[in-house]
Amino acid sequence: MMITVTRREFLKVSAAVGGGLAIEFCFPVISAAAGKDAAATEVNAWVVIHTDDRVVVRIARSEMGQGTYTALAQLVAEELDCDWAKVSAEFASPNEHIRRKRIWGSMSTGGSTGVRSSQDYVRKAGASARALLIEAAAMQWKVSAAECSVEKGVITHAATRRKLRYGQVAAAASKLPPPKEVMLRNPRDWKIAGKSMHRLDIPDKVRGKPVFGVDVALPGMLHAAIAQCPVFGGKVRSVDASRAGKMRGVKKIVQEDSFVAVIADSWWRATEALKKLNVEWDPGAYGKASNETVATLLRDGLDDQNLPKAYQQGDVNAALASVAKVIEADYHSPYLNHATMEPQTCTAWFKPDGFLEVWTSTQDGEASMKAAAETAGLPLEKVEVHKMMLGGGFGRRGGPQDFVRQGVTIAKAMPGVPVKMMWSRAEDMQHGYYRPASMVRMKAGLDTQGNLIALHSSVACPSILTVLMPQMLRNGIDFSAVRSLSDMPYTIPHQQVDYAMRNGHVPVGFWRAPGQQNAFYRECFIDELAAVAGKDPVEFRLAMLKPGDKNRMVLEAAAKAAGWGSSLPPGIHRGIALADGFGSYAAMVAEVTVNRQGELKVPRIVLAIDSGYVVNPDTCRAQAESNVVFGLGSMLYQENNVKEGRIVESNFHDFRLPSLSEMPIVEVVLASTGGFWGGHGEPGILPLAPAVCNAIFAATGKRIRSLPLKHHDLRRT
Amino acid sequence: MLKLTVNGRSYAIDVEAEMPLLWVLRDHLNLLGTKYGCGISLCGACTVHLDGEAVRSCSLPVSAAVGKKIVTIEGLSKTSPHRIQEAWIEHEVPQCGYCQPGMIMSAAALLAKKPQPTDADIEDAMTNLCRCGTYARVKKAIHAAAAPSTTTARKS
Numbered sequence A: 001m002m003i004t005v006t007r008r009e010f011l012k013v014s015a016a017v018g019g020g021l022a023i024e025f026c027f028p029v030i031s032a033a034a035g036k037d038a039a040a041t042e043v044n045a046w047v048v049i050h051t052d053d054r055v056v057v058r059i060a061r062s063e064m065g066q067g068t069y070t071a072l073a074q075l076v077a078e079e080l081d082c083d084w085a086k087v088s089a090e091f092a093s094p095n096e097h098i099r100r101k102r103i104w105g106s107m108s109t110g111g112s113t114g115v116r117s118s119q120d121y122v123r124k125a126g127a128s129a130r131a132l133l134i135e136a137a138a139m140q141w142k143v144s145a146a147e148c149s150v151e152k153g154v155i156t157h158a159a160t161r162r163k164l165r166y167g168q169v170a171a172a173a174s175k176l177p178p179p180k181e182v183m184l185r186n187p188r189d190w191k192i193a194g195k196s197m198h199r200l201d202i203p204d205k206v207r208g209k210p211v212f213g214v215d216v217a218l219p220g221m222l223h224a225a226i227a228q229c230p231v232f233g234g235k236v237r238s239v240d241a242s243r244a245g246k247m248r249g250v251k252k253i254v255q256e257d258s259f260v261a262v263i264a265d266s267w268w269r270a271t272e273a274l275k276k277l278n279v280e281w282d283p284g285a286y287g288k289a290s291n292e293t294v295a296t297l298l299r300d301g302l303d304d305q306n307l308p309k310a311y312q313q314g315d316v317n318a319a320l321a322s323v324a325k326v327i328e329a330d331y332h333s334p335y336l337n338h339a340t341m342e343p344q345t346c347t348a349w350f351k352p353d354g355f356l357e358v359w360t361s362t363q364d365g366e367a368s369m370k371a372a373a374e375t376a377g378l379p380l381e382k383v384e385v386h387k388m389m390l391g392g393g394f395g396r397r398g399g400p401q402d403f404v405r406q407g408v409t410i411a412k413a414m415p416g417v418p419v420k421m422m423w424s425r426a427e428d429m430q431h432g433y434y435r436p437a438s439m440v441r442m443k444a445g446l447d448t449q450g451n452l453i454a455l456h457s458s459v460a461c462p463s464i465l466t467v468l469m470p471q472m473l474r475n476g477i478d479f480s481a482v483r484s485l486s487d488m489p490y491t492i493p494h495q496q497v498d499y500a501m502r503n504g505h506v507p508v509g510f511w512r513a514p515g516q517q518n519a520f521y522r523e524c525f526i527d528e529l530a531a532v533a534g535k536d537p538v539e540f541r542l543a544m545l546k547p548g549d550k551n552r553m554v555l556e557a558a559a560k561a562a563g564w565g566s567s568l569p570p571g572i573h574r575g576i577a578l579a580d581g582f583g584s585y586a587a588m589v590a591e592v593t594v595n596r597q598g599e600l601k602v603p604r605i606v607l608a609i610d611s612g613y614v615v616n617p618d619t620c621r622a623q624a625e626s627n628v629v630f631g632l633g634s635m636l637y638q639e640n641n642v643k644e645g646r647i648v649e650s651n652f653h654d655f656r657l658p659s660l661s662e663m664p665i666v667e668v669v670l671a672s673t674g675g676f677w678g679g680h681g682e683p684g685i686l687p688l689a690p691a692v693c694n695a696i697f698a699a700t701g702k703r704i705r706s707l708p709l710k711h712h713d714l715r716r717t
Numbered sequence B: 001m002l003k004l005t006v007n008g009r010s011y012a013i014d015v016e017a018e019m020p021l022l023w024v025l026r027d028h029l030n031l032l033g034t035k036y037g038c039g040i041s042l043c044g045a046c047t048v049h050l051d052g053e054a055v056r057s058c059s060l061p062v063s064a065a066v067g068k069k070i071v072t073i074e075g076l077s078k079t080s081p082h083r084i085q086e087a088w089i090e091h092e093v094p095q096c097g098y099c100q101p102g103m104i105m106s107a108a109a110l111l112a113k114k115p116q117p118t119d120a121d122i123e124d125a126m127t128n129l130c131r132c133g134t135y136a137r138v139k140k141a142i143h144a145a146a147a148p149s150t151t152t153a154r155k156s
């Protein structure tokens, strides 16, 4: 049977639990008959219209809190000219995506590209559907489409005062050939896009509806807990399941190469049994790896005299030999886990009809489907992935589909039975794809007037692309490891960036704004140079930014909004930083206090960001707040240390998140200049650490050249 | 058999006395709104009300909940949504939303005790962790939900 997946349905079933009391529960199912929903018509792949005028917009990207689900619906609805109050959204089916020749474009959600790289085709889809609906009405009236107008999903033929609603013509419209060309609306005329519409996913989330990957519940479903070899690259040597196998609710013990799992009738029972499994691990080649081996690896990289060049301009060596002053500094930062609040999870069900269904929190539905099909040994057409809402993503759930492979492997041990696998917090903390630990050496030359003439940076950093996208490496250069240094906004006559690819055994991955450590290094070092040159940090930067450069504009906007240069109450100090990336331009001013005990507070942050167009201003502000808190946590507290080949941290006591009481006031200047499509999920984090550290310098005279801050003594000496 | 009262309904359930309430709710009663975040009382994603008090259900053996009134996010309001949930929607508090049921339950318990909380009250009571950084809006929404006209202590 070919399963048609045109929309998800929620079936209500009753199940007897405990003392025979009936409780109701809901579970998402794919209904073979769902496509026959008489009340709904697919006008095109993106737009489904019900006879009562409800519009469902299909969304191919994932929703992890960044608001893309709503922003893309706004863009479609804008061009469709429908009534926003009647709009909802649903995820496009990866299976159908493959069968329909990748009709929804990319499903990958990362790099702050959700809106940027799909805005064009989703807007065209909305405009195309609008044209079809008008055409259908015009045909019914036997008039020309040009004589018809639309407002909020109602088509009007003014001359005869006739009206038809979208819901009345959707079925006819769906049978017409799509227009060859459509005109897109000028953003100046937007009515739905560009406005702070309420996010479509929020009402369910505040009601506690089961929308996340971990919330999947299917009849007869079992639960799996997993333990992976604590040393990366290690294996299971032996398992003694004699005690665990007899524990209550335990159905099966699964032993694989690098992990063991227990399947039971509740996750807690599976976890309890897992603790009683006697597992002996073979640590493999990296059982002795530690922070020290990582540091040595990176330092050796910096000392290598024959590094490939990621960027070169002028003659940095000659310039440095002749300048008035040379300043040099080394910076470094640790591995960092994503620590999504929802741990990694995957539910898989090998169905009796040979079909595999998977439910997961993924940043890339298509990648999940491929991983599932490969693992199961099934063709893609026999696999469906249900994209659930993500309890945080930050890059963890895109490229590495480890959790899907595991979930499918585990469920394969129990064919016919849906099995939901969820990682414990400790597993999640210790089996990430970490932000790479890195080390950078920067050497700068100032002329007699204190102008920056030459900058030589060497970057030693594991390569994420080598792990996740080797096809994107160029001449041994991983651009994600050198960005912010290799693509400086500043006019510096002589520049060189060397890259030492030093890959340790710790898996690395895209962590919110990959390569952002370089923004920290660069912007702190620029601040050092400004101080040496005796110049104001804003003036020093502005002198190196061309008129009309958007970097310059956001820097000025942030400085102005923060009152840069104005006097501050005693004890408060400012720092500034500038960084572009992920489609946008961002500048930030941080205000800090450091008391006698060396305790830091960050009461106020001002962020100016230019993303060109803004689809939902409120969501953009929320992302700014999010980036500030995410950045603060990593800057103040977080690190993942390596000892005996494994990650030391296991939960939020040793990987601390900022709390509500530490939240600064975040003022956001949406300095949008239009004309391009930027992003908001990541750029805001780029200037955070350097702005705060530069403010700490202003407060204490101390330079922070490594993170996290908890290792630094901020007391004035 | 353990007898539980959850969201005003009675359940008799045959589970280990030491099973944390969180897993009874999620895996045995299919009340999936309450979340697992850390399992050791650090994050508050699992917050529910036990006789009106906010408790972290990941670390509460189910036996300790017997005979008490348990309220989860699903039962916060009979007439959905609760004004706190309304304030949460109005101020667009959630990002990913995963920590939010816990946040809302903590906020509801706070408002029941202190209908007019100050910033400091909120900072003291709201120790739930949010990886997405929704804190500023949590604070704003709690103030919004604490309408000045409210004199009666709000019960869940």
Ligand code: FES
Binding pocket: B035, B036, B037, B038, B039, B040, B041, B042, B043, B044, B045, B046, B047, B056, B057, B058, B059
């Ligand atoms: S799951 Fe209970 S406090 Fe984190």
Ligand code: FES
Binding pocket: A065, A341, A391, A392, B094, B095, B096, B097, B098, B099, B100, B129, B130, B131, B132, B133, B134
């Ligand atoms: S909203 Fe994502 S963890 Fe709080």
